[in-house]
Amino acid sequence: MNATVGALQHRLRADASRNRERIMAAARHVLLEAGPDAPLDTIAQRAGVGNATVYRHFADRRELFRQVVLYSMERITDAAEAALADPADPFDVLSGFIHTAADEHVGSVCSLTSEDFDRNAPPVVAARERLLQAIEALMSRARDAGQLRPDVTIGDLMVAITQLSRPMPGSECTHFERFARRHLQLFIDGLRSPARSTLPGESVTLEDLERRST
Structure with missing residues (x-):
């Protein structure tokens, strides 16, 4: 029984x-x-x-949104950690991860955090720290190999992924995925060292991103 x-x-x-x-x-x-x-x-x-x-x-819509954000963060982190275990060329591995992260449409998911979202909740903080640690490790490996330009920060990377994975407004925009991948590759090519230009302004920090999203 x-x-x-x-x-x-x-x-x-x-x-x-x-x-x-x-x-x-x-x-x-x-x-x-x-x-x-x-x-x-x-x-x-x-x-x-x-x-x-x-x-x-x-329990409610807010809890569902929080879990969706955590779900996407976990999927992206898993991809970054899997990439870290890949012994292939560091820049190729980083490039593959960037495409994978963009496929998660993190730019659209970020819109769920604009209202009534507690960014300081312990599960959110833990997920964010794990994600950023994995991405920074990927970037550091490519940078140490002399393949990633030294003036690019993790904040710069996250801004690009966020913007290029957010569909443009308007129902007339079709086949967005094809266009996004094309421009994402242009961005990735611009990450390579040696740099062919000097970036204007200052690099984006994670603190900048946090301030601008609140």
Whole structure:
């Protein structure tokens, strides 16, 4: 009897975990398409679950947004850490990661943090620190190899990824992915050392990004 109950509980937990994963993936895509005002029932429909299931996992819209942001940060961090284990050419590895990060559409996800988002919540701080540590390690490896121009900071990199992964406003903009990848590659080519120009102004710091997003 106990074994039967245990198996049932395990199956229920597994089902709940799969539902949560489906909701997170669906929410990410719907929010990227429709923005922060996307109806929660649309997210539930895309995930193939009922509205009650969404509310059972997330207390309200704000909690759902927070989890979507953390979900995207975790996926990008996992990609950066996997790239660090790649023994290939450091600049090629960095370039591959930049494309992967852009594919996560972090620029659109960032719009979810504009209102009622606690950037100092412990899970957010921990996720951000893990992400930045992995990206900085990738950049340092390419820089130490003499391949990454020394005047580019992690802030510069994050600004470019954010801007180039945010679709331009207006429904008339089609095939955005093709254009974004083209201009992203132009940016990556500009990262190479030796530099062919002197960058104007000052490098972007993480503190700058935090101040400008609040």
